[in-house]
Amino acid sequence: MKKLLTIVLVLALCLACFAGCGGKKDDATADDGTVTIKIGGIGPLTGGAATYGFATEYGAQIAVDEINALNSGIKIEYDFQDDTGVAETSVAAYNELKDWDVDVIYGCTTTAPCVAVASETFADRYFQLTPSASSPDVTAGKNNVFQMCFTDPNQGATAANFVKDNSLATKVGVIYNNGDAYSTGIAQGFIAKAGELGIEVVAEQTFPADTTTDFNVQLTACKDAGAELVFMPIYYGPASLILQQADQMGYDPIFFGGDGMDGILSIEGFDTSLAEGLMLLTPFNATSTEERTANFVNTYKERYGEVPNQFAADGYDCIYAIYEACLKIEGLADMDHAQLCEALIAVFTSGDFKVDGLTGTGMTWQVNGEVSKEAMVVEIVDGVYVQK
């Protein structure tokens, strides 16, 4: 009896396997010729980085809803899995999406999980577009992985160029999180470029985690070394503490941040006067009056009760980039995920594929997966971003 049961179960399992192997688009093409693309997102929805995961999930959700309302012949089905910001969990989340019969991977939000998932998608041939994992390691050696955000070293170099071109300072201090690949990547890019440009880095200070609370020592070191500008390529949470502690000790250099600083003005309860004069590199300006951005910000606020940051905007742009690339592909209905992957790679690297989004106009991608878009430096004046 037991044996029989085993045989039946094994047969059932085999059948299930075969069912999974069948042509995927058979069930995805509706009678009216509409093709359904399944986009699976991965990012942290719990843990310390949850706030960024939610931003990428929500931003993309808005784009998905807009596209589905267009009735353009392509429908998007969207699922978002929690990876808690951990590489191992992220691969589990990816496997979950594969079981769901995903076509394109959107994510991961943070770098370390993205590197882990990227090597899987490279082997399995899924197209992957990350909104915010900005390390060059994410795309290195993997032709199927593309980024919507700037790479870290580029961002650091751009910041150094900006400091030099505008003669903001000759002596700078750098404070970064050496437990975080993003922060370290930008800081090293900045320091290397600053050296070339003759900007003197008088203090290089680190802290181990974004939950660090005390920055008095780091600030004192910058102050004593006479830094006129403090570059801090870190997230806005710890940055708010640095601004507050600098204010308390009466130190008032120019503070300069990367795109992770975006969001500092919308921290609940934060005294925005502390951020006055803060400069940051960001591809996205939530206070912009440009119609598409304004609509996005309004929808986001209505639905989720927060001002979207650049993570959300990058997420929104990712979905549109995938959608617009799919529009260019012929025979979409008959493709499985691997064929779709090659077709999308061809479109993304074709050179004449340009995407207009919230974080840039005419964005193109290089063969190595990096995005080419304009970096924008903004300064906070009277509590709003003013473009420099």
Added chain:
Amino acid sequence: MTFLGHLVTGLSLGAIYAIIALGYTMVYGIAKMLNFAHGDVIMVGAFVCFTVVSSLELPPVLGIILAVILCTVLGIIIERLAYKPLRQAPSLAVLITAIGVSYLLQNGAQLIWGASPKSFPSMFNFGGENGISLFDGQLNISYVAIITVSVCIIIMIALTLFTEKTRMGKAMRACSEDKAAAQLMGVNVNQTISVTFAIGSALAAVAGVLMCSAYPALSPTTGSLPGIKAFTAAVFGGIGSIPGALLGGILLGLIETFTKAYITTDLSDAIVFAVLIVVLLVKPSGLLGKYVPEKV
């Protein structure tokens, strides 16, 4: 002058560790269990205070009182539901449960208050100033730091007196020495341990409010790292010893700050823990801990 500045920073940071460590050591000393959820109770306390002061715009005093009350209740509930059924279980099971409770609180807080960081209101401003400025503004001592150090010392003295002088304190010490014997002598062990948790959680609320006043960033994971550091401080000073928690906390804060200032910021945590290892090698029960040999 820079040295004095670092000294003040180290003392303020150390006082925060100390006040959290007091809660750890209290619970460990009496219930003989590591309450890893302590750091997260701190976070809940801070969130309650934040909600009352920032969102409901009520006076800070009310915020602190409500935080203490809610955390006490929370502590009792956690003890009842998660730890009491495991009273006879091996200590490892209780430890794992405590870690589970910690995650439960973190994710629960995320559901209620959201994942994005909040900025804690500054509650200790007197006359528009948030600190004392000495030597023409070269040295700033914030009121929060002064209050934290004072509160820390008051709590330490109060706890010591409580455990030494009162009936409940005597019962606690009895439970700490030998639960079974205490029970035979007519001490209600369960109730005593519940009271310990209530006190520990009330302390956590105070620690949360002070910590977030000093470092006003608040998110569901705020309590985890300070919780671990404070646990280290408690072990450093001799876990179970109330004055030891204060000493351990202050020393940890000072070592951390001076390491960052004079050695390197890259390795500050590594050096702090290296010092801890050396101390434990020389004095296995911590600085002020009593070495109690296991009787067979």
